[in-house]
Amino acid sequence: MLRSLGQKAVTGSDEDPRVTGLRTAVSRLRRELAAHPVEFPDRAVAEDELATLAAMAAGGAPEIPRLRRSLLLIAGAIGSVSALAGSLADLRGAVELFGQPRRG
Secondary structure (H helix, E strand, O other): OHHHHOOOOOOOOOOOHHHHHHHHHHHHHHHHHHHOOOOOOOHHHHHHHHHHHHHHHHHOOOOHHHHHHHHHHHHHHHOOOHHHHHHHHHHHHHHHOOOOOOOO
16 A cells, blocks of 8 residues: 555645545444444434444544534444454554644
């Protein structure tokens, strides 16, 4: 992968690569959640928060505290659904790229 060599992917836009990564991670988890055949109690919570993250990513400048809150809600809602663990880890990684919220 190019990024492992310190190179950036050429996308033809000036979009923040962190936002692109967030959008990709959200999309993947949404697809996998939609395809997951087993219902669980907080599935709607996860779907709502993923929709919120998708909207923030589409806006281009997500709020870091809100990103982290959504991630926690999604992780709590999905719980121990092992089939979604890889996608959830990717989402966590995408959120962590935004760093810590500014205090002030």
